[in-house]
Amino acid sequence: MTQETLFLKNTETFAESLARCGVKYHFAYPITPATDVMKRMAVILPQYGGEMMQMESELAVSSALAGAACTGTLVATSSSGPGLTLMHEAIGFMCAAELPCLMFDSMRVGPGDGDIIGAQSDYFVATRGGAHGDYHVIVLAPASGQEIADIMPHGVRLAYKYRTPVLFVVDGLSAQTTESTTLPAYNDYSAEFDTSDWAYTGTQDHPKRALITGSYSHQDGYEMNEMLRAKYEKIYDNEQMWEAEQVEDADLVIAAFGIHGRMCTDMVAKMRAEGKKVGFIRPITLWPFPDRAFAALPDSVKNILVVEMNHGQMIDDVRLAVNGRIPVHFLGKTGGDMPMCTLAEMIAEANRILGE
Amino acid sequence: MENLSAKYGKTLNLDKLTSYCPGCGHGIVTRLVAEAIENLGIMERTIAIVGIGCGGFSHHYMDIDAIEATHGRAPSFAVGYKLTRPDNIVFTYAGDGDTSAIGLGDLLHAANKGMPITTIMVNNTVFGMTGGQMSPTSLEGQVTATTVKGRDVSKQGYPLLVPELMRAMPGVKYLARETVATPKGVRKTKKSIQKAFDCQVKGLGYAFVELIVPCPTGLKLNVKGSYERCGKEMTDYFKPQVFKDETEQGHVA
Ligand code: SF4
Numbered sequence: 001m002t003q004e005t006l007f008l009k010n011t012e013t014f015a016e017s018l019a020r021c022g023v024k025y026h027f028a029y030p031i032t033p034a035t036d037v038m039k040r041m042a043v044i045l046p047q048y049g050g051e052m053m054q055m056e057s058e059l060a061v062s063s064a065l066a067g068a069a070c071t072g073t074l075v076a077t078s079s080s081g082p083g084l085t086l087m088h089e090a091i092g093f094m095c096a097a098e099l100p101c102l103m104f105d106s107m108r109v110g111p112g113d114g115d116i117i118g119a120q121s122d123y124f125v126a127t128r129g130g131a132h133g134d135y136h137v138i139v140l141a142p143a144s145g146q147e148i149a150d151i152m153p154h155g156v157r158l159a160y161k162y163r164t165p166v167l168f169v170v171d172g173l174s175a176q177t178t179e180s181t182t183l184p185a186y187n188d189y190s191a192e193f194d195t196s197d198w199a200y201t202g203t204q205d206h207p208k209r210a211l212i213t214g215s216y217s218h219q220d221g222y223e224m225n226e227m228l229r230a231k232y233e234k235i236y237d238n239e240q241m242w243e244a245e246q247v248e249d250a251d252l253v254i255a256a257f258g259i260h261g262r263m264c265t266d267m268v269a270k271m272r273a274e275g276k277k278v279g280f281i282r283p284i285t286l287w288p289f290p291d292r293a294f295a296a297l298p299d300s301v302k303n304i305l306v307v308e309m310n311h312g313q314m315i316d317d318v319r320l321a322v323n324g325r326i327p328v329h330f331l332g333k334t335g336g337d338m339p340m341c342t343l344a345e346m347i348a349e350a351n352r353i354l355g356e
Numbered sequence: 357m358e359n360l361s362a363k364y365g366k367t368l369n370l371d372k373l374t375s376y377c378p379g380c381g382h383g384i385v386t387r388l389v390a391e392a393i394e395n396l397g398i399m400e401r402t403i404a405i406v407g408i409g410c411g412g413f414s415h416h417y418m419d420i421d422a423i424e425a426t427h428g429r430a431p432s433f434a435v436g437y438k439l440t441r442p443d444n445i446v447f448t449y450a451g452d453g454d455t456s457a458i459g460l461g462d463l464l465h466a467a468n469k470g471m472p473i474t475t476i477m478v479n480n481t482v483f484g485m486t487g488g489q490m491s492p493t494s495l496e497g498q499v500t501a502t503t504v505k506g507r508d509v510s511k512q513g514y515p516l517l518v519p520e521l522m523r524a525m526p527g528v529k530y531l532a533r534e535t536v537a538t539p540k541g542v543r544k545t546k547k548s549i550q551k552a553f554d555c556q557v558k559g560l561g562y563a564f565v566e567l568i569v570p571c572p573t574g575l576k577l578n579v580k581g582s583y584e585r586c587g588k589e590m591t592d593y594f595k596p597q598v599f600k601d602e603t604e605q606g607h608v609a
Contacts, residue, residue, distance in 0.1 A: 025436075025440055055435075057461065059429070059432070059462070060429075060432040060435075063425065063426065063462065064435045064436030066433055067405065067434060067435065068437060069436075070433075071440045073440040075436075089429070200403060200422075201444065202400050202403060203421055207419075208420060209422075210423075213424065
């Protein structure tokens, strides 16, 4: 496929981006608002010599994903909150087994089965994990169709460089947004990485390999966990990503990811035009959380306003990042017909804090 | 001294002492699986996906690539594996707890997909490794650590007949239940395991073999007593038979 600009739903953009970056196999189970990813994959993957396989449950999805990932092949899945919950068994397995894969979570409101209305309520489950043990997945939060397409090669490289699952989280509203996106020409980014020293492909070209994620001696278990700890520290040090604007002289900084992060550009432009010193930080990696962006904030910053489409989840990470140095406020909304904070509400809250 | 590699081939790793209890049926089944792989000349392209429990150790005694799946999920792991590596031979190996309790959904859907995958289910009617709890295959009245007065079918249902559940699935091309309780049973087991692998080599479809075996430890019997139980009560209910054999259709892969 050559580069082209298409008017697509962002779920479809996600599918196109996966396929154009080298994903060969996609495993999924239908769930709103993520189903369009698997539908498009079913159509396009055969053109790339691959296949979308619909499984009978998300438990089976993530298990098949792990079985396919262990061959070194670039594989992916797509789901939404309740599906992600079920997938965690094998996500934890893939972290322990150091298997690369790409995952997409179109976040909706919960808990329980929740509602199909878009939200950002999966922040905790994405960044803290839903499986047992000390592990992390790299979490990327693109804020537009274009960013999904632009960031995908980086996502593949992270998955293979660190041999780990990489999870993209997009709120259900952004996932359902239709917009123009310039998609890259086909390139299999996983081919940059040699998997021959770890893939489980039979003993033709290597002595027996056994993928054991449980420990057969306490020493083995200790060593596996220490190895993972060192890897996560490296990712934490090297892979923080964020977008920041006009924080250098700001009184107030907005912190928001995804759709609310995208709205910050307009918000800051409007408030700056009124002479108000407002800037924003939009985390792009949710794990590792971009602590450095907050550590670098100047002393002029008197307050931080966190805006989320949930009851306050990322706010915990912002508070940890500033460690009491700056007061942190929250604005959030979920569910209902209008599940997000409007620009007017965000500006009103910012003005209220500035007036305090 | 007799060279055991000359007798059993390279697949079976004879350097390791097994962790199986004395008299455990897993020892016989593991050896027969290794022999089938050896006989078909597929050792270098074969991958074991094993479950959790005593059966999860089986790959330690074979010199082939292996993956220990999460509890019950080996069939789904195998589906993913086979999709990306259709030329490789993938088999799952797990006990009745892994296969028929926590993993029954994964198992039946993998079977129904009909992909060329081989499943070995070792049924000793009890959770062995965790210390003798009830399994879906525990016999009516069977006393276990969690059915202290015996399995009560009015509450716990009837012992699950797994191959019978698969019989109607067109994608299942080889389907058998065998036992290792007797020398004759072992000979039949050998043949069925071989066919279950051959079915995959020929690319025909899903193959499943259930093996009725003793677990002296989990059943709290001595070796002789556990073999007697295996050859009587267990095989009275879990009747050894070849349910389906469509492996003689030649090479279609
Ligand atoms: S507990 Fe039972 S199944 Fe497990 S190794 Fe011992 S005899 Fe075999």
